[in-house]
Amino acid sequence: MLDILLIRHGETDWNVDKRLQGHIDISLNAEGQRQAAALGRVLENEPLDAIYASDLQRARDTAQAVATRQGKTVQIDPALRERCYGGFEGLQHHDIEQRYPEDFAAWKSRELDARYPAGERIAETMREFSGRAVSAVSAIVREGAADGHRKIAIVTHGGVLECIYRWARQTGFAHARDFDIFNASINRLQWDGERIHIRQWADIAHLSPQVLDEVDR
Template sequence: MSDTRRVLFWRHGRTAWNVENRFQGQTDIELDRTGHAQADRAGRLLATMEPDAIVASDLRRAADTAGYLGRATGLRIEFDKGLRERFGGSWEGLTGVELAERWPVEHARMDIPDGESISEVGDRMQAAVDRALARTPDGGLLVVVSHGAALRVAISRMLGIPDEQREILGPLSNCCWSVLRQHRGMWRLMEHNAASLPEPVVLSDDA
């Protein structure tokens, strides 16, 4: 296994439900006009990093976001259902205020009574990223286009952070990304919730 591969985790652009603070889950919501503009800008920017592979959730908001990068690079996009957002059951479509009123205890813990558990999300996200990495060349850059909650769990898993401590990582904003890089057999977080290209590191902490 290469010790120089990178994975860029990219959240989809904005949707109307993002604006309304509605729990999207696996409801197939489209990007709004701002979301398309965000994905166009970010896609052209990320293309300059010369990714080697792109894999995306098949939900439209992620698939359409990935499409901007695919067109900018000429790369074929692979779609993997394992990269979908956390299934929210009866929470999907409700606002944060409504959830807090109806399920105050569960909402505070983000414990969805009839939804998917965080461990289940982590297992399928980790498997999907592993499948994509197996198709990524040594020294290459893999772009994973997915959803806010699912991405935070995936990043935590790769960094060895327990699922219940995933909130150590701040959330990802619409169309922002995080970059992980392999170093001596482990993954390092190089950028988080970024919207600009990473600056080169002149001196490492173990130089």
């Protein structure tokens, strides 16, 4: 058995503004730094064999707050990045709706193969993104289990958490999200050698009650 702590990065100013981040490399704000520090403190006495993070600084810096107290090095994996939203990135929801009304409707209806207009980068479809996220986490988990690890932490993004939750529950994307994805939340899963099982979701007992949920709900 391998225990997995799946953690969303701390708060950023763009989370507060409900501005789509995607692959844009936004840093933690002061509250996000406080959340990361609280995360490091609450996990200080949990023996972690390895700590992984997306290469985007909001996830990397959140992971580092945990790693510093554990005396560990953060292992960076770009495959743990948030979904790439192409031309949607950097915009607030109402801006997307005004600028790209048809694509906005496809986003809100959760069309798996919709590809939004390109921006600095080409957008991923939900199917492509989910495949990437599940493959990345699966690879980390299988490697950890093969190395004899008993508990690992993976610090990533809200979209990745949603993909892993739906994969573990074996539900599709057709229905709207009915579970929370909070900044700096701890989500406890377990790998039994074949499947991932959710043991506890959206633990924010270490944080203030004002913590933000993922904006795309």
